[in-house]
Amino acid sequence: MRIDLHMHSNCSDGALSPEKLVELCAKQGVGLMSLTDHDTMAGVAAAQEAAKAYGIEVIPGIEISTSWGLKGIHIVGLGLENNDELADFLGNVGARRLDRGREMAQKLEKLGISGALEGALSFADYPESLSRTHFAQWLWKMGYVSDFEEAFRRFLGEGRPCFVATQWPSVSSAVRYIVSHGGVAVLAHPGRYRLGEEWAIDALMDEFVAAGGQAIEVCSGSQSAQANVRFAQAARERHLLASTGSDWHSPLSNRPQPGDQPPLPHDLTPVWTAFGYAKELGD
Ligand code: AMP
Ligand code: MN
Ligand code: MN
Ligand code: MN
Secondary structure, eight states: OEEEOOBOOTTTTOSSOHHHHHHHHHHHTEEEEOOOOBTOOTTHHHHHHHHHTTTOEEOOEEEEEEEETTEEEEEEEESOOOSHHHHHHHOSHHHHHHHHHHHHHHHHHHTTOOOHHHHHHHHOSSGGGOOHHHHHHHHHHTTSSSSHHHHIIIIISTTSTTOOOOOOOBHHHHHHHHHHTTOEEEEOOGGGOOOSSTTHHHHHHHHHHHTTOOEEEEEETTSOHHHHHHHHHHHHHHTOEEEEEOOBOOTTSSSOOTTOSOOOOTTSOBGGGGGTOOGGGGO
């Protein structure tokens, strides 16, 4: 069975509703899935309901935006409940996303690009989840960039002229929230972070583990094949559970579709075993 524990719906910056994403997972042969929207579990109940018709198992999920110094790091939480405590932990994330969007639009305006806030919002089905993805979609549609990636390279990526730093919860506090609420904390797409010095990723993993982090995304559709190999080795050395996910957002992306990311190496212990599923489920 194919397994995909990292995907997005239109409750954050994905293209499809949770129900349509489940339908796509069924077509793709995914039998165990997690919807991991950025900073919200709003779509999880709908995904669980839709999954019943296909016999697909759903582990509830979220991808929490965190800060590690000045760097943005994503922590996936699996097995959490969508409740008031989670809302308290996430705080006013919707308002912060809108404020940041306004500032990003001002920076784009200074470069001669007007109307970006309204434009980005027109792509966001839930304005409280306004994302850089929505800005990139609008910049692409308007012809300011010739592809989606270029929007991040030129304008929106960390350190680029329209990037606005946001203070998210710390890595440790997100990991502690997840673990103390019965979930499993997963360091998302570790190969994606450009942390500058070579030792920094080890320091990040040290801190993640010290806070109680149990798993690492070994296979991610949003990191390179070399990164998958490197972080498989990190999982072995640190005795971490291994997770896998396409990080799916859109059918237009050239990244893997649901379940299409590479399989986990056999010697690793998959993260789904923490939820009572057999290791062999992924074979
Ligand atoms: P935000 O949470 O609003 O800061 O937006 C971050 C989202 O932008 C990520 O979850 C990705 O979906 C997307 N993203 C960030 N960097 C890139 C990139 N270089 N190429 C494509 N998508 C990216
Ligand atoms: Mn995203
Ligand atoms: Mn991410
Ligand atoms: Mn993601």
